[in-house]
Amino acid sequence: MKRVYGVLGIVAKMANWNADFTGRPKSTSNGNIFGSDKALKYPMKKMWQNDGKDVLYIKSWKEEKDALVPKKLSERYIELFGDMDKKTATKEVMINLFKAIDVKNFGATFAEEGQNISITGAVQFGQGFNKFEDTNIEVQDILSPFADSKKDDAKQSTLGTKTTVDEAHYFYGFSINPKNYDEYKEFLGDDFKGYTQADYEEFKKVALVSATAYSTNSKFGCENEFSLFVECKDDDCYLPDLSDYIEFDSEKREIDLSKLEKLVADKGDIEVYSNPYTLNVITTKTHKNIFTKEEIGK
DSSP: OOOEEEEEEESSBOOOSBOOOTBBBBBTOOOOOOOOOHOOOOOOOOHHHHHOHHHHHSSEEEEEEEOOOOOHHHHHHHHHOOOOOTTSSSSHHHHHHHTSSHHHHHHHEEEOOOOOOEOSSSSEOOOEEOTTTTTTEEEEEEEEEEOOOTTTTOSSEEEEEEEESOOOOEEEEEEEOGGGGGGHHHOOTTTOOSHHHHHHHHHHHHHHHHHOOOOOOTTTTTEEEEEEEEESTTEEETOOOOOOOOOOEEETTTOHHHHHHHHHHTEEEEEEOOOTOOOOOOOSSEEEEETTOOBTTT
């Protein structure tokens, strides 16, 4: 397959898509709210895991001294693929790593048990910047039903806070370069096909719905609302971060793809998905309902 470029859009309403260590929505030094690539990848990994696929880089637990603690990377590897020690061949380890769907997409850094493996993922994400102009940060006080367990003389139940945005629209640019894995084909043998069309279809499936599917207390209200995929026609197709070329009208909740379409021109086929009930998209390309996958207007 050829390179793919695109944009994924996440809406957050009274939710916190990606918090910093203070609990506030992550932002740059000048106050621009954004979501990290890790925030986007995690729901994808959870969806793959729930579908029964091997996911290596995700937190798993073990019991240790009557407590639950996170497993080490080597322990997670052994849980999925079996025993490994210092004598295990690098080739065997790499073949197993590529069996994990998150590694196949996002790559890996694996420095365990005599191995020092670094795999640059075929799929690369930028940071997802909020394009909504009127975002406000909301802080809610929460009353706990319990007293502070650290204070023996506590007379009242404790107070906490929940921080959200009232509304934000995050846009992540991404690229998929199957050639990142060409260097491994000779080393790993004929059984390794690199990044295939089937791998891309698995990525595309979770790219459309994983944020919507992943509902926690802080993430409820975060949904996939927009996706754009450009499948290049030729090997010499090189495009910048496409999220920079999306124009978003905050008042109308409208995306204008005119500038992006001029940039892409005849370099590839553009496919657009959106939530037509909350978002208007100005485009001349194939435009589908992100929920039903049916063409808009039909």
